[in-house]
Amino acid sequence: MDQFLQQLVNGLTWGSIYALIALGYTMVYGVLRLINFAHGDVYMVGAMCAFYFAHWLGFAAGPSLVGFAVVMFLSMTACAALGALIEMVAYRPLRHQPRLSMLITAIGVSMLLEFGGQRVFGPDPKFFPQLIESRSLLAGGGVVLTNIDVLVIGVSLALMIGLRWIVLKTRIGMALRAVSFSYDTSALMGINVNTVLTCTFMLGSALAAAAGTMVGLRNPKIDPLMGLVPGIKAFVAAVLGGIGNFPGAVAGGLLMGLTETFVAAYLSSTYRDAVAFVILIGVLLVKPAGLFGKPVVEKV
Amino acid sequence: MPSLVRANAALLIGVALMWPLGAALPAVLNAYYLQIIVYIGINIILAVSLNLINGVTGQFSLGHAGFMAIGAYASAAVTMFAWPSGLPGGLWAALLAGGAAAAVAGLIIGIPTLRLRGDYLAIATLGFGEIIRVVIVNTESVGGARGLFGIPSLASFASVYACALICVVLLWRLVYSPKGIPLAAIREDEMAAAAMGIDTTRLKILAFMTGSFWAGVAGGLFAHFIGYIHTNSFTFLKSIEIVTMVVLGGMGSFSGAILAAIALTVLPELLRFGAEYRMIIYSILLIVMMLTRPRGLLGNREITTWLSSKLATAR
Numbered sequence: 001m002d003q004f005l006q007q008l009v010n011g012l013t014w015g016s017i018y019a020l021i022a023l024g025y026t027m028v029y030g031v032l033r034l035i036n037f038a039h040g041d042v043y044m045v046g047a048m049c050a051f052y053f054a055h056w057l058g059f060a061a062g063p064s065l066v067g068f069a070v071v072m073f074l075s076m077t078a079c080a081a082l083g084a085l086i087e088m089v090a091y092r093p094l095r096h097q098p099r100l101s102m103l104i105t106a107i108g109v110s111m112l113l114e115f116g117g118q119r120v121f122g123p124d125p126k127f128f129p130q131l132i133e134s135r136s137l138l139a140g141g142g143v144v145l146t147n148i149d150v151l152v153i154g155v156s157l158a159l160m161i162g163l164r165w166i167v168l169k170t171r172i173g174m175a176l177r178a179v180s181f182s183y184d185t186s187a188l189m190g191i192n193v194n195t196v197l198t199c200t201f202m203l204g205s206a207l208a209a210a211a212g213t214m215v216g217l218r219n220p221k222i223d224p225l226m227g228l229v230p231g232i233k234a235f236v237a238a239v240l241g242g243i244g245n246f247p248g249a250v251a252g253g254l255l256m257g258l259t260e261t262f263v264a265a266y267l268s269s270t271y272r273d274a275v276a277f278v279i280l281i282g283v284l285l286v287k288p289a290g291l292f293g294k295p296v297v298e299k300v
Numbered sequence: 301m302p303s304l305v306r307a308n309a310a311l312l313i314g315v316a317l318m319w320p321l322g323a324a325l326p327a328v329l330n331a332y333y334l335q336i337i338v339y340i341g342i343n344i345i346l347a348v349s350l351n352l353i354n355g356v357t358g359q360f361s362l363g364h365a366g367f368m369a370i371g372a373y374a375s376a377a378v379t380m381f382a383w384p385s386g387l388p389g390g391l392w393a394a395l396l397a398g399g400a401a402a403a404v405a406g407l408i409i410g411i412p413t414l415r416l417r418g419d420y421l422a423i424a425t426l427g428f429g430e431i432i433r434v435v436i437v438n439t440e441s442v443g444g445a446r447g448l449f450g451i452p453s454l455a456s457f458a459s460v461y462a463c464a465l466i467c468v469v470l471l472w473r474l475v476y477s478p479k480g481i482p483l484a485a486i487r488e489d490e491m492a493a494a495a496m497g498i499d500t501t502r503l504k505i506l507a508f509m510t511g512s513f514w515a516g517v518a519g520g521l522f523a524h525f526i527g528y529i530h531t532n533s534f535t536f537l538k539s540i541e542i543v544t545m546v547v548l549g550g551m552g553s554f555s556g557a558i559l560a561a562i563a564l565t566v567l568p569e570l571l572r573f574g575a576e577y578r579m580i581i582y583s584i585l586l587i588v589m590m591l592t593r594p595r596g597l598l599g600n601r602e603i604t605t606w607l608s609s610k611l612a613t614a615r
Contacts, residue, residue: 035419037540090587097594100360104547104590107540111583119576232426232536239423270445274434277427284424285412 002142007265008258013149013218015257016156020211021234022241022249022256023163024204030180030244031200033099037106038086039208040231041113042079046209047222048121049075051128060129068131072155072213076206083205084198092194117224125223128216152214159210160250163203167246172199180244229273233260236280242293251291255279311469315462322458334457338525340565341460342518345467347545347557349514354543355552355600356475357507358487359414360422364515364542366429369534370405371398371516372523373442376451379524391454395463395520402516403509405432410508414501417490426536433531447530448523455524463521467514472554474510483507487552548589550596555603560596 021043028036053074054060059067090105138145167173175196178186187193215230216222237256241248256276263275283291305312325334350364375398383390413424437445474480485493486500494500523529545564549556567585571578589597598606 029419033419035422090591093591094594098551100547100551101590101594101596104544105587107544108583108587108590112580112587115579115583119580236423236427239420243419268438270438271434274431277431280427281413281424284416284420288416288420290420 003265005143007261009143009145009149011258011261012254013152013257014261015254016153017211017215017253018230018234018237018256019250019253020156020159020207021230022238022253023160023246024208025235025238026241026243026246026249027176027200027204029238031176031183031197032091032095032102034091034102034106035235036204037103037231038090038109038113039204040227040229040234041110041117042083042086042205042227043208043212043215043231044117044222044224044227045082045113046075046079046205046212047128047216047226048117048126048212048224049078049209050213050216051126051222054129054131059131063130063133065132068151068213068217071131072210075213076209079205079209079212080202083201086205087198087201092197114224114228121224123224125221128220128222130220131217148217152218155210155214159207163207164246166203172196176200233276236276240280240283240290242290245290245292248290248292311466314465318458318462318465322456322461325457336565336569338455338457338460340562341457341464342522342525343542343545343561343565344464344558345514345518345521346542347549347561348464348468348471348554349511349518350542351546351549351552351554351557352471352475352483352507353511354546355550355557356480356487357483357504358490359504359508360418361425361508361511362422362536362539362543363409363425363427363429363432364511365534365536365538366425366432367402367406367512367515368519368522368538369429369432369436369531371395371402371519372529372534373436373448373519374398374401374516375520376448376523376529377442379452379454380448380450390452391459391524394454394524395517398520398523399513399516402519403513406509406512407505410505410512414504414508426539429534429536429539433534437531443530445531447528447532449528451523451527451529453524453527455521460521460525463517467517468554468558471510471514475554484552544586548586548596550598550600552600553596553598553602556596556598556601559598559603563597 021039024039024042025036028034028039050071053071054067057067057070059071086109090109091102094102094105132148132151135147136144137147137150165173167176172195175186175191176199178189178191179193179196183193186196212222212227215226233256234253237252238249239252240255241250241252243249259279260272260276264272267275287293325337329337346364346368350361353359353361353364375394378394378397379390383393409425409428413421413428416424436442442448475483482493482498482503485496485498486503490500519534522533541564545560546557548564549558549560568578568582571581574581601609
């Protein structure tokens with residue numbers, strides 16, 4: 001039972017990280033129908049930015065909640081700018097070309113961030129500073145619930161609620177929903193599609209940066225290739241929930257995190273990566289549009 | 301039978317010519333160049349076979365490296381454990397076994413997943429590719445996480461290019477024959493194709509199996525060329541590399557896929573002067589190439605039609 005609760009905590013923490021990254025995939029897919037392969041690497045850049053901001057601003061020396069908030073905010077801003085830049089340089093010129101050509105530039109950007117990251121940040125793993133002192137909140141009973149776990153889950157939840165507010169209550173959110181409903185019609189209705197797309201990339205990248213910062217807190221080893229596997233898994237999570245669907249991405253992310261930790265704990269850690277995909281394929285075979293996705297009716 | 305030989309005489313002569321060519325090459329090229337040329341041949345088989353699935357039939361598969369892995373391990377198992385040493389023909393038996401194993405895997409994977417469309421299919425095939433890899437890592441009898449050592453080095457320039465030639469010619473004939481038209485119809489509009497009476501499921505699975513077969517052959521050649529295989533050679537990055545070749549060449553274009561396979565194999569080697577900037581330049585070039593030629597190097601045309609249209613306008 002103790003182990004079960006412990007794995008539940010771990011799974012929820014990882015699940016929230018996956019959910020934050022998956023939201024970025026799902027938003028971009030919703031408006032552009034593009035698998036943004038570079039998204040996982042934006043998450044890596046987020047962690048790296050947080051690392052450097054923490055050192056430059058001196059928060060690495062003295063752990064504090066304010067320091068964490070400032071570092072995370074700066075990293076989110078930097079990555080939002082990076083996301084906008086990627087969209088403008090690599091995706092915008094190809095918008096009216098076959099969809100797969102954008103996929104290849106996405107792969108190119110992903111490789112550029114990975115290899116460029118190895119050059120700029122150095123290929124060796126870095127140790128993320130302890131921005132917050134790890135304390136155990138629940139000492140009894142063999143279950144360790146640290147303040148970092150609570151922080152990761154709490155901040156993720158807050159960001160998700162914030163995103164929901166932006167999407168449902170603001171003008172840009174309404175425009176985003178309109179573009180994802182129909183690109184051409186929304187352009188005809190006078191929505192500036194370029195602005196909407198840039199904002200989509202900025203929002204998604206900021207969420208990825210937040211995820212990167214929080215992963216740095218929990219698993220302090222960060223390196224330029226750290227975005228590869230979580231990126232793919234978060235994308236799988238987005239597909240699992242029904243791509244283009246916000247609650248689906250969150251549910252998919254949580255499901256992904258929980259399954260992975262439970263499989264690693266109870267079955268075999270080597271099969272961990274495969275099980276996620278087995279579940280994905282199982283779900284897709286029963287519900288081809290994902291858990292929350294609406295089946296698309298094709299009109300002839 | 302004699303008519304079959306006559307119809308394929310050119311192909312057979314071409315295949316036979318690979319051996320004297322392979323024997324002559326080491327005299328003019330050093331081992332490094334030779335190795336790159338062999339890699340180009342293997343990548344041509346991979347790109348052309350994925351082009352059948354992805355470019356011609358329009359089924360976006362991200363699991364090609366998985367089939368390559370199955371072919372590599374199955375063929376290595378044949379030459380290492382099954383084929384009596386000393387008996388000739390081991391490589392060909394191994395390649396056939398590797399291709400067949402990959403084709404069977406393609407059938408098993410294709411039946412459920414080819415119901416899915418577009419990006420969902422891509423992710424399902426990506427998932428199967430990764431599952432194949434994890435299963436191999438956990439199979440101790442083929443080396444598991446250590447990789448498989450001591451595969452006899454039976455493949456050479458001649459066998460690789462013989463296979464590449466056969467693969468290109470056979471698939472070209474398939475696609476540009478009446479049998480290829482339904483495949484293109486599925487790519488253009490699956491629902492309209494089904495309405496015209498095309499058995500889309502059967503053809504999609506057949507295309508998937510054929511592509512997987514050649515991926516398996518390429519895997520077998522790879523295994524028997526370098527003599528050591530590890531699942532790290534067959535991750536989804538390899539699948540992405542093959543997809544890049546197909547898209548960069550131009551979806552559905554054989555000559556484009558071949559050109560892109562050559563370009564993307566040679567480019568990283570040419571950039572060696574850049575040392576640690578090599579892969580950075582490579583990725584920037586990839587982006588720039590795609591931005592300047594968004595429909596691929598050749599679009600969906602073949603180099604032959606492209607050349608003749610150039611000549612026509614020149615006149």
